Amino acid sequence: MLQSQSINFSYDGIHQFCFPDIQLSEGEELLILGESGVGKTTFIQILAGLLKPSSGLLEFNGVQFHNLPSKELDQFRGKHIGMVFQSPYFVKNISILDNLLLSLYLSKNKEDKKRAIELLEQVGLGHKINSKPNDLSQGEQQRAAIALAVVKNPSVILADEPTSSLDDVNCKKITSLLKEQAASTNAHLIIITHDQRLKSQFDKSITL
Amino acid sequence: MNISRLSWQNLISNPLNTTLSLLLMTFGVGIISLLFLLNNQIEQQLQANLRGVDMVVGSKGSPLQLILSSIYHIDNPTGNIPYSEAIKIDNNSLVDLTVPLSYGDSYNGFRIVGTTHQYPELYEMSLKKGRLWSRSLEVVLGSTVAQIHRLKIGDTFYGTHGLIEGGHVHDEYPYEVVGIFNPSYTILDQLILTNTQSVWQVHNHEVVEQGHEHQECDHEHHIEESTVSGLELNAIVPEDAMITSLLVKFKSPIGLIQLPRKINETTNLQAAVPALEISRLTNLLGFGVQTINIIAFIIIIVSGLSIFISLYNSLKKRRYELALMRVHGASKWQLVQLVLQEGIILSVIGTVLGLLISRITLLTITLFAEHKYTFSSFQFNLLNEELWLPPIALLTGIVASIIPTVLSYNINIPKTLSNE
Numbered sequence: 095m096l097q098s099q100s101i102n103f104s105y106d107g108i109h110q111f112c113f114p115d116i117q118l119s120e121g122e123e124l125l126i127l128g129e130s131g132v133g134k135t136t137f138i139q140i141l142a143g144l145l146k147p148s149s150g151l152l153e154f155n156g157v158q159f160h161n162l163p164s165k166e167l168d169q170f171r172g173k174h175i176g177m178v179f180q181s182p183y184f185v186k187n188i189s190i191l192d193n194l195l196l197s198l199y200l201s202k203n204k205e206d207k208k209r210a211i212e213l214l215e216q217v218g219l220g221h222k223i224n225s226k227p228n229d230l231s232q233g234e235q236q237r238a239a240i241a242l243a244v245v246k247n248p249s250v251i252l253a254d255e256p257t258s259s260l261d262d263v264n265c266k267k268i269t270s271l272l273k274e275q276a277a278s279t280n281a282h283l284i285i286i287t288h289d290q291r292l293k294s295q296f297d298k299s300i301t302l
Numbered sequence: 303m304n305i306s307r308l309s310w311q312n313l314i315s316n317p318l319n320t321t322l323s324l325l326l327m328t329f330g331v332g333i334i335s336l337l338f339l340l341n342n343q344i345e346q347q348l349q350a351n352l353r354g355v356d357m358v359v360g361s362k363g364s365p366l367q368l369i370l371s372s373i374y375h376i377d378n379p380t381g382n383i384p385y386s387e388a389i390k391i392d393n394n395s396l397v398d399l400t401v402p403l404s405y406g407d408s409y410n411g412f413r414i415v416g417t418t419h420q421y422p423e424l425y426e427m428s429l430k431k432g433r434l435w436s437r438s439l440e441v442v443l444g445s446t447v448a449q450i451h452r453l454k455i456g457d458t459f460y461g462t463h464g465l466i467e468g469g470h471v472h473d474e475y476p477y478e479v480v481g482i483f484n485p486s487y488t489i490l491d492q493l494i495l496t497n498t499q500s501v502w503q504v505h506n507h508e509v510v511e512q513g514h515e516h517q518e519c520d521h522e523h524h525i526e527e528s529t530v531s532g533l534e535l536n537a538i539v540p541e542d543a544m545i546t547s548l549l550v551k552f553k554s555p556i557g558l559i560q561l562p563r564k565i566n567e568t569t570n571l572q573a574a575v576p577a578l579e580i581s582r583l584t585n586l587l588g589f590g591v592q593t594i595n596i597i598a599f600i601i602i603i604v605s606g607l608s609i610f611i612s613l614y615n616s617l618k619k620r621r622y623e624l625a626l627m628r629v630h631g632a633s634k635w636q637l638v639q640l641v642l643q644e645g646i647i648l649s650v651i652g653t654v655l656g657l658l659i660s661r662i663t664l665l666t667i668t669l670f671a672e673h674k675y676t677f678s679s680f681q682f683n684l685l686n687e688e689l690w691l692p693p694i695a696l697l698t699g700i701v702a703s704i705i706p707t708v709l710s711y712n713i714n715i716p717k718t719l720s721n722e
Contacts, residue, residue: 139716144629165633172631179719183626187315188308195303201631205303246630 095119096141096250096282101150103136110148113137114300120249121280123273125292128302134286137302138254141284143171154250172201176248176281178272180255182239184227190214190238191223194245201246213241217271233264237271244275251276253285257292269295305636309643312616319612320648326605327652327698328659331691333598335660337591338687343664344587348374348580351489353424356558358574359383359391359565360547365574366583372403372547373576375413375489379405382544383571391548391565396557399424401549404501407461407472412447414461414477414494416501416545422483424549425490431455432481438500442481444491453479461504475504502543602698609648609702613641617706624710625718637710642703649699653692657684 101113111133118124128134139145140152143159152160159170184193194210214223217237222230230238236256243251253272257265269285269292276283285292293299313320351373360368363380370377385402392400401424404416415421419434422442432455434442443453453459458476477496485491552558558575565573617624624637661682 135720136716139719142629144716144719168628168631168633171629175629177629183622183719185308185623185626186620187311188303192303192311196308196627197630199303200627200636 095156096154097151098141098153099151101137101140101147101152103133103140103145103147105136111136113140113150113302116284116300118282118284120282121277123276123283123296123298124285125296125299126284126286126302127288127290127293127299128286129288132302134288134302135254138177138252138284138286141250142175142177142252143167169202173203173246174249176243176246176251178236178239178243178251178253178256180258182227182235184235184238184242186227189224189226190219190230190241193227193238193242197242197245203246210241210245213245214238216275217241233260233267236260236264236268240268240271240275244279244281247279248281250282250284253283253287255287255289256285257289258287262291265289265291266295305639306643309640309647312620312640313644313647316612316616319608319616323605323608323612323648324652324655326601326608327649327695328655330598330602330605331653331656331695332659332663333601333656334595334691335657335688336663337594337598338685339660339664340667341587341591342685342687345584348584350487352576352580353488354551355424355549355576356552357550357562358547358576359388359550359571360574362570362572365572366579368547368572368574369576369579372549373489375405375415375493379546380572382546383548385543385545387569387571388545388548391550391561394557394561396552396554396561397550398553398557399551402498402545403547403549404498404545406501406546407463407504409447409459409461409477409494410451412444412451412492412494414441414496414501416496416498418498421549422490422495425486425488427483427486427490430482430484432479434481435495435497435500436480438497438503439475439477440480440500441477441494441496442483443479444483444493444495445485446491447494448479448482453482455479455482472504475500498545602695605652606698606702609645609699610705613644613703613706614709617641617709621709621713621718624713625715628713628715629719634711637713638707641707641710642700645699645703645706646696649695650692653695656695657688657691 095118097115097117098113099115101115103111103113113133116124126134126137136145140147140160143152143162146160152158154174157170159167162170184190185196188196191207191210191214194213195205195207198205198210211220211223214220217240219230219234219238219241222234222238227235227238240256243253251272256272257268260268272283272285273295275281285296355373358368358372360372360379361381361383367377368380371379388400388402391397399420401417401420403421405413407414422434429442430445432442447453451459457479459479460471460473460476463470463472477494477500483490550557550561552561562573562575565571624640627637627640628634
């Protein structure tokens with residue numbers, strides 16, 4: 095169970111972001127829509143434990159993780175949260191497969207090369223496992239970023255504008271991929287976007 | 303995949319920056335290490351050739367030149383001294399042993415030295431083949447001479463006037479090889495030894511020829527009686543016989559205190575003390591070594607700067623990678639480890655390469671320069687003076703990584719990921 099209550103955040107102490115409460119059960123999906131500047135990225139970074147809210151409560155399976163000490167929060171994030179960003183990020187000096195293995199290492203998971211390769215095959219990158227991130231097209235990079243986010247079997251998958259730079263075909267593919275991966279591990283899936291094309295693909299959505 | 307492998311991948315993915323930093327570190331460490339090795343070899347070589355010689359007597363001139371020419375055979379002699387004066391020194395009660403040296407001729411650049419059997423005994427030479435000379439114009443070769451000129455027992459050759467190649471050939475006086483020494487890794491490996499009379503014989507004849515053609519062999523000969531070990535007994539010597547220098551060992555340190563001063567003050571001869579001259583020489587060398595050391599240190603510092611610039615630039619480009627790693631669960635210390643290891647790997651590899659290259663260079667110098675200078679043993683182990691090089695290089699790598707490390711420690715994940 096992932097839930098947030100009365101989350102507020104301010105960068106400068108003057109302008110406050112107030113975010114709606116959410117409550118998700120295991121395997122549940124949520125689409126959060128909002129225009130630019132309403133604090134979409136801020137909200138997802140709070141949900142990922144990267145930003146600390148000014149006030150409010152964040153809880154995952156009974157753990158109020160926003161109050162954890164820095165080191166424990168790192169471990170919590172590594173273990174439970176997988177993130178997909180608007181621009182796909184990788185460690186560019188190593189191959190896509192090594193990026194997945196590095197994620198497993200940093201999150202203190204077993205180095206499961208077989209699973210990493212299977213995952214890359216599932217997202218259609220079986221032939222590019224040894225390619226460097228810069229050698230992939232934008233669509234391939236976004237698919238690789240999803241594999242990177244889910245390789246450690248996270249309990250929560252957070253995606254920040256994953257489709258905004260993609261055409262309709264790729265947009266649909268990426269969304270389906272995210273939903274499939276979340277379903278396969280019974281993870282919570284939260285997508286934050288301004289991309290209205292996604293609205294039809296989700297049963298549950300809120301607007302900021 | 304782990305942090306160490308990632309550090310390594312980051313380094314090899316920037317070959318230009320990595321090569322520059324490595325080259326600078328390698329050169330810095332290599333130059334210092336080579337200087338230490340050369341210094342060590344030179345000192346060893348200087349000591350190995352000294353063989354307990356307390357004093358060298360020759361004609362007036364530079365004492366260092368006298369030592370260099372008489373003991374190390376790497377300079378021209380200061381002149382000649384009368385044989386009769388050498389006998390007087392030999393007869394002094396403070397003197398234990400004297401070895402006369404007469405030279406001026408060479409064979410293809412190798413010096414022909416007229417001396418007594420005490421000379422090879424002093425250097426504990428052993429014969430590989432043949433025997434020591436028993437009469438004039440018989441020679442025993444040092445191992446390098448025999449090896450380079452492929453001379454064997456029974457071969458003959460002519461000496462050339464002067465100590466370098468290309469002088470007048472004494473073609474009336476063939477030398478005969480009667481013995482070859484085993485390698486001793488001393489200067490004797492590069493000498494051709496014969497008796498003193500051979501040198502006189504060759505040169506007296508020449509004096510006659512130059513002086514005038516009709517006075518052939520008109521020198522008076524008389525018998526010098528020497529009762530002390532150094533000079534050969536009952537040697538037939540020309541009245542005006544000269545030798546180049548005399549190596550002297552004293553019975554006790556009192557000789558060293560009294561005799562050099564007495565000779566220098568009361569005779570036309572010059573007495574030089576090798577220990578003093580060598581210490582003067584090493585002091586002079588030391589100054590040069592120190593200067594090059596300072597330059598090499600500057601190179602190490604520059605290599606540190608290069609490591610810093612390289613890490614800092616690559617970190618600026620990779621800061622979102624570090625933020626991403628934090629999102630994956632990396633701790634701040636893992637990022638510190640990542641950056642620090644890159645600096646450390648560069649300095650460790652640079653140090654190892656530097657130490658290796660200095661040894662390869664020394665080995666190359668030894669192989670190419672064997673004709674002139676023989677290094678007694680090759681040093682692969684770390685010298686005591688070199689022991690602080692690895693820590694200094696490591697420290698340089700760590701200091702160079704401090705600022706990039708602090709930056710990576712304090713990276714603001716949300717801001718970095720939002721700005722990219």
